[in-house]
Amino acid sequence: MDQAELLKFLVRNLERLQLPYAIVGSFASGIWGESRFTQDIDVVICPSLAEVEALCKAFAAPEFYVSPNAALEAVRDRSQFNVIHLDSGNKIDFMVAGKSSWNIAQLDRRKSIALFEDQNGFVAAPEDVILGKLIYYREGGSDKHLRDIAGIAKISGETLDLQYLEQKARELEVFETWQAVQDAVRES
Template sequence: MEQEELLIKIAGILEKLNIPYAVTGGIAVSVWGRARFTADIDIAVELFPEKLKDLASELLKIDKDVYVDELSMQRALEKKGEFNFIHPASGLKVDFWVLKGTSFDKKEVERKISREFSGTSVSFISPEDLILRKLLWYKMTESDRQLEDIKSVLERQKKLDIKYIKKWAKIHSTNKILGKLLKDVS
């Protein structure tokens, strides 16, 4: 199974179960910025307890030898953390990030953008929210990859809502990093 095929199957499951989601991470960078390799699929989900069993059941139907642990899903839901889906035959991994319910998380899902991906409509994080999410990751990890990803989105997307980005960067205390990046790409 290829990465695109798995993403389309999972997006279909999330749509079928009415679970709000947005593809984020490296795949979203490839959509809004420069194409780059990513070993996994990152999906932000607004998951509720009543959907957990159905989601686990549907994920297990994707292929005969897949890994998804309902207990890990339950913990991720309780702690607003992450759980994984693994497709061993292909080596593909999906990281599901349970949204914490903050006002920014809510905006991230509200502002998602559907894009055609291999002939199927898939919901992606907006380029502005991707930049903000990458700024938060940089703040935690100081990984240069986050900065490279942000620059690529800033360079490729010419109609960004910079006012929105600056507002949230200030709230997240990432405005100094953002200011430097904006200067670098101008």
């Protein structure tokens, strides 16, 4: 199962389970900006304990590996767990939304878009993808996140809600990095 097939399988199961979600990370930055290869699919969810049990069953062995215990712990701790497609090694990182205003806003602001000819799915709004990438950069320092942000700023820049983005960037303490990326995009 390649990544596109895994994404379609993921979205169909989340829709069937009626579990609110937003695709984030590199898949989302590729939709709003410049696409690049990624090793996994990142998705934000906010399930109950019962919903996460049903989600784990949708990704059952022998095709997939998922630890139901890790998934339940992630819901309780508001952290993350993953699912691995065993034949391909492709991975889904499920990030359980925290309780901050921005975590909640990601799911409220998500956009339904055509991911495939026959399949719509929910993707985090471009501003929230930028904010997530700014946080990833702060935590890990990888320049790939800055490139993703710059790609979104170049391609979707005219449509960005800058007031929302700047307010949340200040709250999340990533405003200076956001300003530096904007300056670099203007200079290029």
